[in-house]
Amino acid sequence: MSTTQQQSTGLWALDKTHSSARFEVEHNSASTFRGGFEDVEAKLEYGPSGLSVTGSVRVESIDLADPQMRGHVLSPEFLDAERHPTLDFVSGEVDYEDGEAVVAGELTIRGERRPLTVRGKIGEPFENAYGGRSMAVSLHAAIDRTDFGLNWQMELPGGEPVLGNEVRLEIELELVEV
Secondary structure (H helix, E strand, O other): OOOOOOOOOEEEEEOHHHOEEEEEEEEOOOEEEEEEEOOEEEEEEEEOOEEEEEEEEEHHHEEEOOHHHHHHHHOOOOOOOOOOOEEEEEEEEEEEEOOEEEEEEEEEEOOEEEEEEEEEEEOOOEEOOOOOEEEEEEEEEEEEHHHHOOOOOOEOOOOOEOEEEEEEEEEEEEEEEO
């Protein structure tokens, strides 16, 4: 994938089969807990004012290695899925720095909207196997979960936290021109 600024125009929609939204967070001060979301929406648009990226995930579609943890993570102690059914990102400015896309925007979790800059690659359009055009996007960021009201915590016997505050986000998208 190239990370040079695109000269394309138009709207690009998500190919859900070839896209993912994943997260990871430190657990027990010793390991990494990973999960993701099955229901991802995203679009990329080149318009008169430049490039914009929007995306959301349906909270109920969370995919965890331990299904027994699901109810706890969807509860008001964490994501509060009943009152806040989606996590949403809306970009503002998209720049390129040292060959990397830098996307400034806002992330909303549990109704809390905070600025977030994601970095990565926005690839050049290419001809796909079905006669259309596709584009790959790979973005990553880290957030402090407590900035979004995700404050649940327990202490280990030695006083260390069970759950880290930094959550790393990895977004892999394949988009098709519409």
